[in-house]
Amino acid sequence: MSQNEKDLFLQWAIVTPETHTKVACTCPDCGTVFSKWFQNHLVECDLDKLMHEQTTECSACVDERLESEEWEEEMAELREEEELNAKFFGRSMRTKGGE
Ligand SMILES: [Zn+2]
Numbered sequence: 415m416s417q418n419e420k421d422l423f424l425q426w427a428i429v430t431p432e433t434h435t436k437v438a439c440t441c442p443d444c445g446t447v448f449s450k451w452f453q454n455h456l457v458e459c460d461l462d463k464l465m466h467e468q469t470t471e472c473s474a475c476v477d478e479r480l481e482s483e484e485w486e487e488e489m490a491e492l493r494e495e496e497e498l499n500a501k502f503f504g505r506s507m508r509t510k511g512g513e
Contacts, residue, residue, distance in 0.1 A: 426453065437463060441472040443479075448472050 415423070425433055434451040441448070450470060457463040471479070 435463075437466055437470075439467050439470040439472075441475055442469055443471055443475040446472040446474070 429451045433454055435454050435457050436449050437452050437457055439448055439450050440446070450466075452466055457466055
């Protein structure tokens with residue numbers, strides 16, 4: 415890592431009032447108002463700042479979204495499996511038992 419890269423990493427990793435600006439964000443999902451520190455250059459322009467204020471999700475919503483995305487992936491896999499079963503056995507596993 416070069417010195418310049420190191421500096422950039424530290425700037426990104428360490429939150430200080432000199433390098434970061436505290437922004438009052440409103441979660442677009444649930445409306446929670448919370449503060450988050452952004453690197454100065456990200457919120458230098460008013461429009462950018464406004465964008466972050468209005469589009470940054472609170473951590474609870476981020477967690478929830480990640481969880482539901484994982485769940486959807488799992489469901490998609492299950493559906494795929496069921497389709498394969500239907501193809502090989504000529505019927506869905508769920509319709510078994512009628513005979
Ligand atoms: Zn939220």
